Amino acid sequence: MSASYDIIVIGSGPGGYVTAIRAAQLGFRTAIVEREHLGGICLNWGCIPTKALLRSAEIHHYMERAEDYGLSAGKPGFDMGKIVARSRGVSRQLNAGVGFLLKKNKVDVIWGEATVTRAAVNGKPAAITVKPSQKKAMQPQPPEPKGVSGPGDYEAKHIILATGARPRVLPGQEPDGKLVWTYFEAMVPPELPISLLVIGSGAIGIEFASFYRAFGTEVTVVEVLPQILPVEDAEIAALARKRLEKRGVKFLTGAKVTGLDRKKDSVVATIDDGRAQQKIEVSRVLAAVGVVGNIENLGLEKLGVKTERGCVVTDGLGRTNAPGLYAIGDVAGPPMLAHKAEHEGVLCVEAIKGLPVHAMEKTRIPGCTYCDPQVASVGLTEAKAKEAGYDIRVGRFPFIGNGKAIALGEPEGLVKTIFEKSTGKLLGAHMVGAEVTELIHSFVVAMNLETTEEDLIASVFPHPTLSETIHESVLDAWGRAIHI
Known part of the structure; x- marks a missing residue:
């Protein structure tokens, strides 16, 4: 064997690199295998560069509305090439940052494509073979950290799959790169x-x-x-x-x-x-x-690893049915979100370490869509809550009743909260409007702390802020809203 590790992570997207760093923090000798670019799809071709594009669109929209704010800007123009270049620059900066973090935490980087050749059986550690990558990196890589490895055979007590997902392709709609x-x-x-x-x-x-x-x-x-x-x-x-x-x-x-x-x-x-x-x-x-998990060419079939609907089947802590083999993030199934992958990976390595952890509660994972208007949510929808048999109270508060929203020129929006009537348990929260992707975390924290409507009503929210819509929506569920 070329090298032996405690943990090898396959894939360096948000789930993979966060998992590797946490493993290193816990004292595990750790390596990460990457075939294309540090940071995976999210940092390079997903979450981050799309938000950079959307930021340009947002500013362009505000320039078009300059008169609404008492400003003069003339007719705004744009250069799509420069918009794209800015987005790629943001991506490159974060890509380099991942390389720095891996080096700082003494995580070895192995460049290439990995196949799992052995599970951890009969007292032997699990093993992988890394071959030269067939994927060409779509942007320059940061300087290779000291100790970077390449193709060869490696073994580890624990191997964690974090290979992510790719766009789903339907028959007749195959992409051609042009049309x-x-x-x-x-x-x-x-x-x-x-x-x-x-x-x-x-x-x-x-x-x-x-x-x-x-x-x-x-x-x-x-x-x-x-x-x-x-x-x-x-x-x-x-x-x-x-x-x-x-x-x-x-x-x-x-x-x-x-x-x-x-x-x-x-x-x-x-x-x-x-x-x-x-x-x-x-x-x-x-x-x-949609997207589909990257489960191909990993050697899973030979090892008898259970898959379902294009994803690896795991328990609540990332364990597959093969000893010493784990999966986290998109490849382990929905919701296919970067923050889910990160949290799932941390739980996985902390469980390996023997720390007291609980399986992730997927109903408490927030979802965000960064269109204009933004959309954000966590927990059950009104329909799902009723379907589950809950007797519910629903609160609503429109942005038009919020002073900060009006001052921002963003009066169109809504915060909706769903509670169990008998206990005051927060079942779900749903938002549409300006900056709601930055507001949803309040409800996530509340759900994790098993906060009731009484706790939220007793909390003091700063004025003037958009966050006051959160307070008012809870008040409305109990017939106590002030500003509508």
Whole structure:
């Protein structure tokens, strides 16, 4: 063997590198295997660079509204090349930061593609073989830390899969890099398309719809379900749709794309809503119908590792059915969110260390969509709470009743809270409006502390802030709202 470790993590996305750093902090000799770029999809082609793009769109929108704030700015322009360049620069900065953190924590980096060749059986540690990567890094890597390794055989007492996920591809909607995009191509357009068809209205689809519409692209979103943002509370999703439609985004819900006819520089899409078919011609198509776990070519089949719906099956602490083999993050199943991956990885290595940990409660994982307006939520929707048999109280508070929202020029929004009537238990919280992705954590903390409505009502919220909408929505659930 080239080297032996306590823990080897395969994949350096948010779940992987955080897991490796925490393992090193706990005293484990740790290595991480990466085939392409430190930070994984999230830092390089997902969470972070998309937020940089959306920030440019947000500022452009405010420049268009300068007169509303008593300012003069003229007609704003933009350079898509520079917008994309800024986004890539942000990504490179964080990519380099991950390399620094791994070096600081003495985590060895092994470049290449790993296959698990042995589980931890018969007193032997688990083992992997690393081969040269077939994936070319899409951006420069930071300087290699001292002790970086390459292809070879390695063994470890514990191997943690953190290989993430990739865009789901449906038959007939295969991306070609030019006319039909995944989020990879959508993040680096060579020019602004005149029109864009987005297939799927989850977080990825809606964020890109919001971004492109902000710069003038004609955007149509097709969703097979009757509601956009299907995982969100129906009332919140309806308000988000109304705001997006006001901006000019068109929605076709309860419909599906049944065909894509690719022309020289456009695509003719056939859309069926169950009653009739229509054809629309667009410059580009973005397929945003979710992601699927990267479970291939890892050697899992030979080891008999149980998988389900394209993901590795684990218990609440990342353990698979193969001794010494674990999985965390997207490859371990939904919700496929970076913060879930990070927390899951920390729980996994702390459990390996023997620390007292509890399995993650997935209903307490917040979800955020960074479109305009922003959408954020945690816990049960109103429909799910009723379906679960709860007798509930629902509180609502609109942004129009909040002084800070009005001062910001952002009076359109809503905070909705759901409680169990008999106990005051907080079951769910749902928001749409300015900066709600920065507000949702208050409800996450409250749920983790098993806070009741009494505790939230007794809390003092600073004035004037958007956070006061949280307080008022709780008051409203008990018929005590002041400002509506």
